[in-house]
Amino acid sequence: MxxxxxxxxxxxxxxxxxxxxxxxxxxxxxxxxxxxxxxxxxxxxxxxxxxxxxxxxxxxxxxxxxxxxxxxxxxxxxxxxxxxxxxxxxxxxxxxxxxxxxxxxxxxxxxxxxxxxxxxGIHPPEWVKDAVFYQIFPDRFARGSHAAPSDRFAVWGSVPTKQNTFGGDLQGVLDHLDYLTDLGITAIYFTPLFQAPSSHKYDTQDYYAVDPQFGTTELLRQLVAACHERGIRVMLDIVFNHTGSLFPPFRDVAEKGAHSPYADWFHISQWADAETGQPMIYETFGYEPDLPKLNMVNDRLGRYLLEVAAHWLKTTDIDGFRLDVANEVNHRFWRAFRDTVKAIKPEAYILGEIFHDAMAWLGGDQLDAVMDYPVRDIAIKFFATQRVDARMFADIVGQQLASYPQQVNEASFQLLGSHDTPRLLTLCGGSIAKLKLAALFQFTYIGAPCIYYGDEIGMSGDNDPDNRRCMIWETSQQNLELLGFYRELIVLRKTHEALRSGTFRFLHAPAGGYELAYERRAGEERLILAMNVSSQPSRLLLALPDRARQADDDGAASAAYAEIAAGVEDDVWEDLRTGETIRSSEGLLAVELEAYGSRILKRKRGEAAR
CATH class of the missing domain: 2.60.40.10 (Immunoglobulins)
Structure with a gap:
């Protein structure tokens, strides 16, 4: 040992x-x-x-x-x-x-x-684990029906660059809420809406203003209300790690130097000197001069930003914040942020962008959850590019699940693509079959899945700015079969509690192989997901738990243990797509899989299984 x-x-x-x-x-x-x-x-x-x-x-x-x-x-x-x-x-x-x-x-x-x-206790909002998110990059989703023609904007659908804008706005989102409702979306994640000079808006100029291209605060309030009427929650992206260079306090510092009342809002290591030509040197995000880093230990700055968060919660009734570069902001501020947000709206979702182990932020006093980049990374390497085998995929997923409390995992944000990554279909080499397997895993894994706008209709695109193409609204250019597949995934997740709050365990993940099987379970409901990420058909022989139970000192089985170890020997499993049934024998279940195929099996109980 x-x-x-x-x-x-x-x-x-x-x-x-x-x-x-x-x-x-x-x-x-x-x-x-x-x-x-x-x-x-x-x-x-x-x-x-x-x-x-x-x-x-x-x-x-x-x-x-x-x-x-x-x-x-x-x-x-x-x-x-x-x-x-x-x-x-x-x-x-x-x-x-x-x-x-x-x-x-x-x-x-x-x-x-x-x-x-x-x-x-650690108490993420209960609604999150049941949510299906849809990420919208506002400039590229849709132009509103009342938008006036403007020479400012590029032709909708033309090639995106890092400089051009296309005129997408909040009215465009309002006009397409039926589309999101029909798809089954229950939450929207907006990248930043606040006034900023860029198309991405991560260079905030005014925290208190919706960017004029997108609309007004009143229009945002109307949009949130319309979403709530449809059962859709709204999460805004906000940046407290840095601002844009046009942020008035930074401009004041650039003009007045050390005499500015905002001099200690930023990390200035060298003041400008007109006589010598010495420039002002300051810390930034990612070496980007237009993104000066905020000095978040400054109490006056902290109070200002907490008031910003309170303002948008009270003014527009949004349902949460996605916090950009959350790991570079001090823990003390995030504790105050949580207290502020939860006092106004206890069920608000506080989501952090953190790529590494985030347990230090997830103790119940700061963030509710993080974006699950480690699982996204290994999912792309397994389903899209086959750079890792099933064993390594399962090992990384297992490591991630063990890293956080169960309720934090249930509230995690599960993504396969975003405005920061190449499109999922592009990563899959154009293979719809591979994309479907990746999406099936995403929607049957623990946490809230998020669709990056357009992935559901087969949009492609490489790194930024190519991954930020305009949404395609002409149905003749959409992959409608793929759109139907996403609708089915959403219905599947909403129908089965085991996919939203149940346990997760791997049944098959061989070293050197590309076949995968795992079980989701909640109470009496048990589902098995089996996938073949290979160009050749495959047959899996899955070992199911036996009937053995171990008892505690009172002779009563541990409820947690019994849920996993309860017998399923010789049970009948139904394919939820085809209706075909498969019977296990002596604790073994044989599952046939086509090339790049999958099966969704549910255990039948009682008379239906006889």
């Missing part, structure tokens, strides 16, 4: 309140190194009188480790706990201060969740 691989720590993604006083607890072991892990827990003030035992189940694995999980109720609100790791005759007891072959006689040195308080 590899003792160095054993790991746990209290709170964060290792021990977290999921609902009520129930705490989900995880532990790590070396992959395929141990047979079982058991958790013992009780009240440290009455250890012997309250101690209980429960087996843990294997939640997920990555390239190096297995992650085990169970759910327990804290005794009188307090949780003192340890683990027993078993492999054959070897049994190791693992606590915060010891790792020994003999069990310590008392609770000292146990791990502790000192007190289960609702205030310490």
């Amino acid at each position: 590899n003792l160095e691989a054993l790991y746990h720590r209290h709170k964060q993604n290792w021990a977290f309140i999921y609902h009520g006083k129930a705490v989900k607890v995880r532990m790590r072991t070396m992959r395929d190194d141990v047979q079982a892990v058991e958790m013992s827990w009780g009240d440290k003030y009455d250890w012997y009188g309250t101690v209980r035992h429960r087996p843990m189940y294997k939640l997920i694995s990555d390239a190096r480790y297995d992650y085990w999980e169970t759910e327990v109720e804290a005794c009188n609100g307090r949780l003192s706990y340890r683990f027993a790791v078993v492999d054959g005759e070897e049994r190791i007891y693992y606590g915060e201060r010891w790792c020994a072959a003999e069990e310590p006689p008392d609770s000292f040195g146990n791990f502790e969740y000192p007190y289960v308080s609702a205030a310490d």
